[in-house]
Amino acid sequence: MDLLNTLVDKGLRRELPTRDEALAVLATSDDDLLDVVAAAGKVRRHWFGRRVKLNYLVNLKSGLCPEDCSYCSQRLGSEAGILKYTWLKPDEASKAAAAGLAGGAKRVCLVASGRGPTDRDVDRVAGTIKAIKDQNENVEVCACLGLLSDGQAERLREAGADAYNHNLNTSEATYGDITTTHTYADRVDTVQKAHAAGLSACSGLIAGMGESDEDLVDVVFSLRELDPDSVPVNFLIPFEGTPLAKEWNLTPQRCLRILAMVRFVCPDAEVRIAGGREVHLRTMQPLALNIANSIFLGDYLTSEGQAGRADLEMIADAGFEVEGAGEVTLPQHRADVAAAAAGGCGSHAEAGCGSHAEAGCGTGCGSVCGSHEPAAVPEANEPRTDLVAVRRRGAGTDLAPNA
Numbered sequence: 001m002d003l004l005n006t007l008v009d010k011g012l013r014r015e016l017p018t019r020d021e022a023l024a025v026l027a028t029s030d031d032d033l034l035d036v037v038a039a040a041g042k043v044r045r046h047w048f049g050r051r052v053k054l055n056y057l058v059n060l061k062s063g064l065c066p067e068d069c070s071y072c073s074q075r076l077g078s079e080a081g082i083l084k085y086t087w088l089k090p091d092e093a094s095k096a097a098a099a100g101l102a103g104g105a106k107r108v109c110l111v112a113s114g115r116g117p118t119d120r121d122v123d124r125v126a127g128t129i130k131a132i133k134d135q136n137e138n139v140e141v142c143a144c145l146g147l148l149s150d151g152q153a154e155r156l157r158e159a160g161a162d163a164y165n166h167n168l169n170t171s172e173a174t175y176g177d178i179t180t181t182h183t184y185a186d187r188v189d190t191v192q193k194a195h196a197a198g199l200s201a202c203s204g205l206i207a208g209m210g211e212s213d214e215d216l217v218d219v220v221f222s223l224r225e226l227d228p229d230s231v232p233v234n235f236l237i238p239f240e241g242t243p244l245a246k247e248w249n250l251t252p253q254r255c256l257r258i259l260a261m262v263r264f265v266c267p268d269a270e271v272r273i274a275g276g277r278e279v280h281l282r283t284m285q286p287l288a289l290n291i292a293n294s295i296f297l298g299d300y301l302t303s304e305g306q307a308g309r310a311d312l313e314m315i316a317d318a319g320f321e322v323e324g325a326g327e328v329t330l331p332q333h334r335a336d337v338a339a340a341a342a343g344g345c346g347s348h349a350e351a352g353c354g355s356h357a358e359a360g361c362g363t364g365c366g367s368v369c370g371s372h373e374p375a376a377v378p379e380a381n382e383p384r385t386d387l388v389a390v391r392r393r394g395a396g397t398d399l400a401p402n403a
């Protein structure tokens with residue numbers, strides 16, 4: 001297929017595909033899907049080998065957000081029955097982080113709901129970063145605290161944060177349909193502030209919110225312009241109790257095409273499969289590892305992921321290896337830029353946590369267990385509410401985290 005040969009050549013040269021080429025990836029047929037994955041896989045292996053970076057989310061503050069992001073279970077007016085709690089203490093957050101690191105994660109993503117941190121919140125997070133880094137010398141820490149005011153990115157950097165996550169989520173043209181309490185420009189501004197402060201920028205998208213192919217290409221091209229080191233790709237979890245609860249628009253095949261398009265447009269960035277991996281890729285998750293080089297281990301912010309052990313088994317079975325703490329994630333040219341920005345700290349080169357829009361299937365067995373009747377097999381495009389489980393363990397609970 002000429003298109004795929006062209007995209008591989010461009011990806012190996014870090015050359016931007018045309019919009020038409022990116023759109024054509026999203027329009028490929030199921031017959032061509034394995035060829036698309038194989039082509040994206042060549043680009044992935046060129047820049048990242050067969051390594052899979054594991055990241056671990058710690059939700060420092062859950063729910064009770066005054067913003068109205070329609071995709072989010074923590075939004076103003078959300079009726080999703082999620083855990084709600086205020087700031088974890090540094091030792092509680094450090095304990096949660098330790099579980100993820102013991103499970104193989106090399107990056108901890110500290111996330112808090114809300115429009116953005118106060119200066120006092122930044123102090124709190126600084127204390128948490130210190131607590132985590134005191135216990136784990138090589139850990140990378142990414143903060144994800146919402147919109148940043150002037151000077152806050154610098155203070156987080158001084159406190160030891162390596163990266164900052166803030167997602168663009170969707171195209172500029174449709175942003176106002178998704179959120180009314182802040183703007184697309186606000187989001188761009190925060191990513192730029194993080195970059196300017198020497199933090200490794202992490203910024204991505206959410207697919208499945210009813211957007212068009214053009215919207216997806218728009219947001220990914222905008223991301224390429226912002227040049228984040230990592231790009232989390234979330235697949236919408238349509239939480240009951242949120243405005244997007246009925247938006248079940250994704251199939252595993254569609255998710256693979258979206259990931260491939262992101263890989264071709266951002267060939268040398270850490271492409272991370274974020275929320276919605278288990279819910280929307282389902283049994284196609286191992287195939288997606290041929291495109292993305294990074295995932296979250298275990299649970300998400302407000303929903304449960306598959307067991308951490310299942311993540312590790314999947315990586316091994318698919319012929320990939322977990323990236324070690326001593327390995328640099330990013331290709332050399334990116335790692336050098338990050339090291340210069342960080343004053344020579346090369347191993348903390350890249351980026352971090354996903355958005356507040358996350359995913360996760362339950363580890364329970366839904367309605368099938370206990371029955372001796374063969375369960376009907378759902379169609380690929382059927383809503384899979386059975387795979388969405390609200391997080392009931394880990395941070396903010398007395399139960400052990402999933403890692």
Ligand code: SF4
Binds near residue numbers: 067112113356
């Ligand atoms: S995405 Fe963040 S800012 Fe938006 S409602 Fe959720 S927690 Fe609040």
